[in-house]
Amino acid sequence: ALGRAESKGWRKGLIVNHRGFRPSLPFYTRRQVALWGSPGELGFGMARMPDRDLWFFDTRAEPGRSLARMQALWASPRKVYLVVRAKDARNPEAIPLSPQGQVLCIVGEDAVLVNR
Secondary structure, eight states: OHHHHHTTTGGGSEEEEESSOOTHHHHHHOSOOEEESOOGGGHHHHTTOTTHHHHEEOTTTOHHHHHHHHHHHHHSSSOEEEEEEGGGTTOTTTSOOSSOOEEEEEETTEEEEEOO
């Protein structure tokens, strides 16, 4: 999905991975990718990162705070690309952000939303 988004200028914004870590994102984009969801196996390393609040929005440990932080980022002037499951792309209950993101592309089971 990000391959298609690349042609639309995704390099200028922050990439956030929603619900589960996709190892292909940082590999193919050659960029650090933020995670919004449970860190899973990344939790051990996440707990030791001094700048973890910039890269992890942990819905398991702090659901209310992580949503508030993600909402603030989403509403900010910064361009944010949110990589989600395609079935969640147009579901405001699955992606409770305001304003609702624009679907940039859907490829297979993945979709990319953008806040601006």
